[in-house]
Amino acid sequence: MLAIWTHLRRHLADFRRANAGNVAMTFALASLPLVGTVGFAVDYSHANAVKAAMQAALDSTALMLSRDAATLSNADLQTKASSYFTALFTRPEAKNVTITASYSTTGGSQLAVNGAAAVPTSFLGVIGYQNINVTGTATAAWGSTRLRVALVLDNTGSMASAGKMTALKSATQSLLTQLQSAAGTNGDVYVSIIPFTTVVNVGSSNYNNTTWIDWSDYGNCTGGNNQLSAGDWTKYQCNYDHGTWTTYSSSMKSSWKGCVTDRGDLTGPNSAAYDTNVAAISSSVSASKYPAVDYTVGTTDYCGGLPQVISLTYNWSSLSSLVNSMQPAGATNQNIGLEMGWMSLAGGGPFTAPAEDSNYTYQHVIILLTDGLNTQNRWYGDGGTVGSSDDAKIDAREQLTCNNFKAASANNILYTIQVNTDGDPTSTLLQNCASTSDKFFLLTAASQISTVFNQIGTNLTKLRVAK
Numbered sequence: 001m002l003a004i005w006t007h008l009r010r011h012l013a014d015f016r017r018a019n020a021g022n023v024a025m026t027f028a029l030a031s032l033p034l035v036g037t038v039g040f041a042v043d044y045s046h047a048n049a050v051k052a053a054m055q056a057a058l059d060s061t062a063l064m065l066s067r068d069a070a071t072l073s074n075a076d077l078q079t080k081a082s083s084y085f086t087a088l089f090t091r092p093e094a095k096n097v098t099i100t101a102s103y104s105t106t107g108g109s110q111l112a113v114n115g116a117a118a119v120p121t122s123f124l125g126v127i128g129y130q131n132i133n134v135t136g137t138a139t140a141a142w143g144s145t146r147l148r149v150a151l152v153l154d155n156t157g158s159m160a161s162a163g164k165m166t167a168l169k170s171a172t173q174s175l176l177t178q179l180q181s182a183a184g185t186n187g188d189v190y191v192s193i194i195p196f197t198t199v200v201n202v203g204s205s206n207y208n209n210t211t212w213i214d215w216s217d218y219g220n221c222t223g224g225n226n227q228l229s230a231g232d233w234t235k236y237q238c239n240y241d242h243g244t245w246t247t248y249s250s251s252m253k254s255s256w257k258g259c260v261t262d263r264g265d266l267t268g269p270n271s272a273a274y275d276t277n278v279a280a281i282s283s284s285v286s287a288s289k290y291p292a293v294d295y296t297v298g299t300t301d302y303c304g305g306l307p308q309v310i311s312l313t314y315n316w317s318s319l320s321s322l323v324n325s326m327q328p329a330g331a332t333n334q335n336i337g338l339e340m341g342w343m344s345l346a347g348g349g350p351f352t353a354p355a356e357d358s359n360y361t362y363q364h365v366i367i368l369l370t371d372g373l374n375t376q377n378r379w380y381g382d383g384g385t386v387g388s389s390d391d392a393k394i395d396a397r398e399q400l401t402c403n404n405f406k407a408a409s410a411n412n413i414l415y416t417i418q419v420n421t422d423g424d425p426t427s428t429l430l431q432n433c434a435s436t437s438d439k440f441f442l443l444t445a446a447s448q449i450s451t452v453f454n455q456i457g458t459n460l461t462k463l464r465v466a467k
Contacts, residue, residue, distance in 0.1 A: 008250035013430035025185040043121040047132040050119050055136040057088035061099075062113045069103040069111045070185045077101050081113055083184045092342040094119055095131070097227075105185055110141035145361045147189045147460060148312055148353075149179065150341035154370040154419075155195040155306060159328035162421040164371055167446035172323045178454070180316045182461030189461075190312035190354065192344035193322050196337030197330030198376045198383065199295050201306040202350040204258035207292075212281045212349040214263075217291035218256065219247040219377075233295050234261060236379050248294070259303035260290035262336050262378040262397075275339060275378075276400040278346040281339065290349055291378070297331070300332040311344055311351045331376040331383030341366045343403050359464050364412045367456060368404065370447070373427060374398065383448075395429045402433035415456055419449060 017365040061084040069077060081101035089097070094117040101113045151172065159165045176191065183189040193303035194200060206213065221232040224243030232238040243352040262275040265287035274288050281288045295303040307325045310318060340351075345364045347353030356362050373391060380390035405412050415431040416439065426442055434440035441452045 004207075032041070043119075043124050043129075043132060046122070047119045050094050050117065051134040051136060053091050054089060054094070054115050054117065054134060055138070057085050058113050058115050058136045058138040059140075060088050061085045061101075062111055062138040065113065066111050066140040068106075068183050069101075070091045072103075074125055077103060085113070085115065089115075094134075096393050110201055111137055112137060112139045120379065137354070145363060146357075147179070147182075147363050147365065148345055149150045149189070149191045149365045149367065149460070150312075150344050151175075151191065151193045152194050152337040152341040152366055152368040153193065153326065154197075154332070154334075154372070155326050155328055156197045156330050156332045156370075156372060157328050158332075158372050158422070163420055163446040164421065164449075165326065165328050166417075167449045168369065169323050169326060170308075171450040173320060174450060175314060175453040176319055176323070178457035178461055180314075183314065187354070187357075190314055191319055192310060192312045192341070192351070193319060194309045194327055194337050194341045194344060195322075196308045196333065196340070197295075197302060197306060198333040198336070199259040199261050199293060199303065199306070199330070200336050200340050201258045201303060201308045202260055202290065203308045204256055206258065206350060207253045207256045211283045212288035212289050213260070214286045214291045215246060215253065215284065217261065217293050218252070219245055220294060220296075221245055222335065233293055233297065234291070234378050240379075253292075256292055256294070256305040257301065258308060259293050259295045259306065261293050261295075262333070262339070263288060264291050264378075272346040273400060275335065275397055277404050278339070278343045278348060281349055297383070305329055309340065309350065312353055331381070332370065332374055333394065334370050334374055334375045334392065334429075335377060335401055338366065338398060338401050340404075341368070341374070342401070362411060363460075364409065365415070365460065366413070367415045368430075369419065370430070371421065373424060375427075399429060399432060406435055413439070414440045415441075417442045417443065417449070417452060419446065421445060 042089060061081055064084050065077070065081060068080070072080065078099075078101055082099045085099045097115070097117040099113065099115050101111065103111050114135070114137045116133065116135045118133055120131055120344040121129055123143060124130075124132075152170065153168060155165075159168065179189045179191060217235045218236065220236030221241075221243040222237065224232070224241040232241055232243055233248075235245045244397065264274040279288065293303075295301070305327055306329070307322050310322050313319065340349075343349055344351040345353060345366070375381050377389055377394045377397065380393045381388065382390070412435075414433060414435045416434045418427045418430050418441070420426065420442060421444060431437070431440045443449060
């Protein structure tokens with residue numbers, strides 16, 4: 001465009017200096033720069049419109065290709081880029097259209113799509129310009145940010161009502177598909193899943209692991225002055241009810257179903273507050289370990305059917321299989337799920353967190369979904385009555401965990417979801433735990449789980465046009 005304008009100015013200067021010739025010749029000469037000036041405006045405007053249409057088509061092409069680029073050969077990448085662009089770019093007057101695409105993982109996965117075309121002129125041909133060349137480029141990028149997501153999912157007995165468990169399974173499968181599709185390369189997105197009730201199942205195969213398991217709570221309670229002593233499946237609860245606690249012998253470890261409860265030593269304020277953080281586990285500090293438990297109430301085993309947690313992975317089929325195995329049973333202790341969700345992101349105990357590449361920024365996300373209020377943890381509550389003073393103590397522990405997680409890093413994000421189909425009070429705890437007010441969701445129907453998971457998934461996986 002600068003060259004065309006310079007050419008016009010030179011002709012105008014020549015015309016100003018000319019002083020010979022008749023009227024007809026003068027008019028003929030005058031018409032050239034006049035036509036050129038008008039033609040410049042008309043043809044430039046037309047070319048600019050074509051360029052805008054090209055840029056829009058390039059942006060869309062880049063975004064559509066981004067999800068598959070890592071798995072395509074260079075030839076297939078070029079073919080698909082041309083195919084997408086041709087379908088989107090509806091300006092037949094553009095000639096000699098060329099499209100090139102390139103994929104790179106340097107500094108973050110990104111796909112660049114470049115376009116060029118010649119737009120025939122209507123007026124500028126009289127001064128020697130038959131075409132105006134237009135170009136554009138779009139880069140769709142994951143950028144330098146990677147995602148690590150912990151799904152902390154309520155598997156308690158109340159999830160059996162109102163279609164909640166069925167809806168949760170379906171919504172979680174869709175969310176996993178979103179996350180998988182958004183990952184340009186393996187490692188862009190990792191996901192862990194922590195199904196929780198009052199306890200979490202870390203897998204019975206860990207029974208011989210003495211580095212992070214405490215066995216002093218693996219036993220049973222008899223006697224006591226409280227009829228609930230039959231359900232006092234932790235040593236602390238049994239002693240509180242003046243029962244007799246018997247720790248199982250070492251030979252019984254092989255019969256352990258894999259469930260653990262809150263770590264810590266609550267003899268007053270929790271020493272080191274291990275149930276509210278991800279402080280390192282020490283083989284010499286029992287309070288830092290996860291206590292193995294026999295989560296049996298009466299004759300009902302609430303551990304055997306609880307799915308085992310899965311560490312951060314991009315093995316999408318394994319994640320999907322775990323979701324399919326979820327089933328509702330047991331009471332509610334959101335904090336054990338939340339703390340272990342955080343531990344899965346940090347690494348420790350039963351979890352292995354892959355090393356983080358210093359060339360990337362990592363977002364650590366916890367999505368906590370529950371349909372009820374806390375009713376029992378290792379120390380408090382009876383597992384049934386809602387709203388007791390003991391439940392408030394459990395809430396206080398969870399609030400500390402939320403505060404600690406959010407304070408640990410600006411890249412820690414906490415979503416909380418209350419599926420309230422039974423008319424329970426809105427959870428102030430979950431509202432306060434969410435990173436921001438827009439990350440707390442109050443649902444009144446199971447069908448809304450899918451909508452919210454899709455919304456969260458879209459926020460997490462949204463690709464952007466980088467330039």
